[in-house]
Amino acid sequence: MAGARTVSRILTVSGILMMVVGGVGFILVMILNAFVLDEFDAYGEVPIPGSGHVQLPAGQAQISFHTSVTGSPSSGFPMPPLKLSIIPPEGVADPVLTENHGTLTTINSDTHIRIWTAEIPAAGTYQIRTDGQVGGYINPQLAFGKESSYGYLHWVFLGLLGLGLLDLIVALFLRKAGGGRRTVGLVSNPSLDPYTPPSYTQTSHTPPSYTPTDQGVRLEQLKTIAALRDSGALTQDEFEAEKRRILGE
Structure with missing residues (x-):
């Protein structure tokens, strides 16, 4: 019983620590990925409207709308109608473009939001052509990049948060189980049951008989x-x- 209480205390302390570390780490990683480690323009940018060449690796590329803003835009940031053409090198298949809107990110009036994901069939220099109704935007561009290389870290801290919660649940279960066993022991032992009156034998008050x-x-x-x-x-x-x-x- 004492061992169960000790294990319960250890699990409680470790669970609280893991939940604190996991929660704080998750928030920090999300902030760093959004504002510091984000590589939304890792491969280059093309103005809107305009054209240019971008060196793209094989695999997935994130395409974001990038502009400067005045003030603090809300989640209802208006997206202008845009057109994009990606012309591959000779002998390479056309990239597959998929609409994939992401979260709006703003740092010091610099705003970007993912709008497409492109599957690039082979590494090479691709010709990019852009167009759209961007008359009211400051220096609008399409940025070609990738997700943060540390994007997996938020899953690590989220898992740590879950383990901490599991530790607390197990600790609570052990504490309740230990308390239940103590209660049964008191009731099953008549000498410790407060509702069982003490029994006396008649011989304890009867004087010894003699002839x-x-x-x-x-x-x-x-x-x-x-x-x-x-x-x-x-x-x-x-x-x-x-x-x-x-x-x-």
Whole structure:
């Protein structure tokens, strides 16, 4: 029982620590990935409208709308209608473009939001052509990049947060189980049950029995007839006669 309580305390402390580290780490990684480690323009940018060449590796590329803003844009940031053409090198298949809107990120009036994901069939220099209704935007561009290389870290801290929560659940279960066993022990032991009255044996208050001797019996009888004589129930002659009979004279 003491061991279960010790394990419960250890799990409680470790669970709280893991939840704190996991929660704080998750928030920090999300902030760093969004504002510091984000590589949304890792491969280059092309103005809107305009054209240019971008060196793209094989695999997935993130395409974001990038502009400067005044003030703090809300989540309802208006996206302008855009057109994009990606012309591959000779002999390479066209990239597959998929609409994939991401989260709006703003740092010091610099705003970007992912709008497409492109599957690049082979590494090479791709010609990019852009167009759109961007008359009200400051220096609008399409940025070609990739997700942060540390994007997996938020899953690590999220898993740590889950393990901490699991530790607390197990600790609570052990604590309840230990308390239940203590209660059963008290009830099952009559000597510890506050509702069970103490039992007493009759011999604990009964004086020890003994067998009187003949001399003792005669002494008691003499005391009895002496009391009867003193009370007037017996005359002196009757007392003397009873005395001789008791003493066997």
